[in-house]
Amino acid sequence: MKKHVLLFALLFVAAISFAQENTIIKGTVMNDANDNLLENVNIVNLNQVIGTTTNEKGEFAIRAAVNDTLYFSYLGFKSLRVRVTNDWLRFGDIKVKMTELGIALEEVVIKPVQLTGYVEIDAKLIPIYDNYRYRISGLNTGYEGGSNQPGAVSKVLSSIFNPADFLYNVFGKRPKQMRKLRQMKEDDEIRNLLQSKYDRETLMAVLQLERADIDEILNKCSFSKDFIRTANDLQILDAISGCYEEYKILNRDK
Numbered sequence: 436m437k438k439h440v441l442l443f444a445l446l447f448v449a450a451i452s453f454a455q456e457n458t459i460i461k462g463t464v465m466n467d468a469n470d471n472l473l474e475n476v477n478i479v480n481l482n483q484v485i486g487t488t489t490n491e492k493g494e495f496a497i498r499a500a501v502n503d504t505l506y507f508s509y510l511g512f513k514s515l516r517v518r519v520t521n522d523w524l525r526f527g528d529i530k531v532k533m534t535e536l537g538i539a540l541e542e543v544v545i546k547p548v549q550l551t552g553y554v555e556i557d558a559k560l561i562p563i564y565d566n567y568r569y570r571i572s573g574l575n576t577g578y579e580g581g582s583n584q585p586g587a588v589s590k591v592l593s594s595i596f597n598p599a600d601f602l603y604n605v606f607g608k609r610p611k612q613m614r615k616l617r618q619m620k621e622d623d624e625i626r627n628l629l630q631s632k633y634d635r636e637t638l639m640a641v642l643q644l645e646r647a648d649i650d651e652i653l654n655k656c657s658f659s660k661d662f663i664r665t666a667n668d669l670q671i672l673d674a675i676s677g678c679y680e681e682y683k684i685l686n687r688d689k
Contacts, residue, residue, distance in 0.1 A: 458524055461495065461496045462528055462529045473509060476509045478507055482500070483500075484625070485622050485624070501520065502518065504518055507531060512534060513536055514640075606682045615642060619641060626672075662674070
């Protein structure tokens with residue numbers, strides 16, 4: 436009898452744990468200043484690496500477990516992290532209020548190219564950006580070089596001679612964070628979110644890295660400063676992911 440009771444207790448605990456891991460939690464996102472509902476707020480579960488957005492009523496639903504952290508981001512508002520608690524699961528829908536930021540617009544200077552209509556002259560006027568992408572046989576990623584990436588050839592050569600050590604120095608100390616890359620790439624909501632962002636905030640939150648760390652990884656993987664500066668967050672994700680997959684292959688062969 437005791438064995439049956441113990442077995443039932445274990446199954447009950449396991450069922451509760453499983454249910455908690457697959458609970459759909461709901462909430463409403465509002466402007467803290469005036470309680471206006473916020474549509475298209477991006478929400479990412481940093482633990483399970485899944486995402487969603489609020490509807491026209493500011494409502495959202497996302498899979499989460501107790502102690503998961505949800506990351507809220509919205510243009511013009513301060514990003515917010517909210518921990519999922521037992522009370523949230525118990526009482527259901529909660530209100531999340533975001534604080535609006537003051538946005539200072541900087542003057543943008545545009546230098547147009549004045550074309551004359553003569554091919555010989557216009558060919559000299561149009562700016563040329565020599566950002567080349569080198570590719571090494573046997574590796575599935577390339578290396579950028581050009582006017583903004585001095586020493587590109589030496590970086591390519593150093594990667595050929597010692598690629599495993601080169602990539603281990605980049606990713607070897609960050610295995611836990613880097614494993615989330617594949618999950619991020621597989622979630623359509625997160626990919627759509629990153630495609631429209633350039634601030635690296637979501638990448639920093641999910642990967643638990645500073646912006647300087649992201650720039651360092653891309654530098655070590657031989658991406659140009661021009662790419663690092665202008666790429667959207669989805670392009671950055673794909674760039675880091677490709678370099679990390681290369682690291683795993685080379686590290687497995689060591």
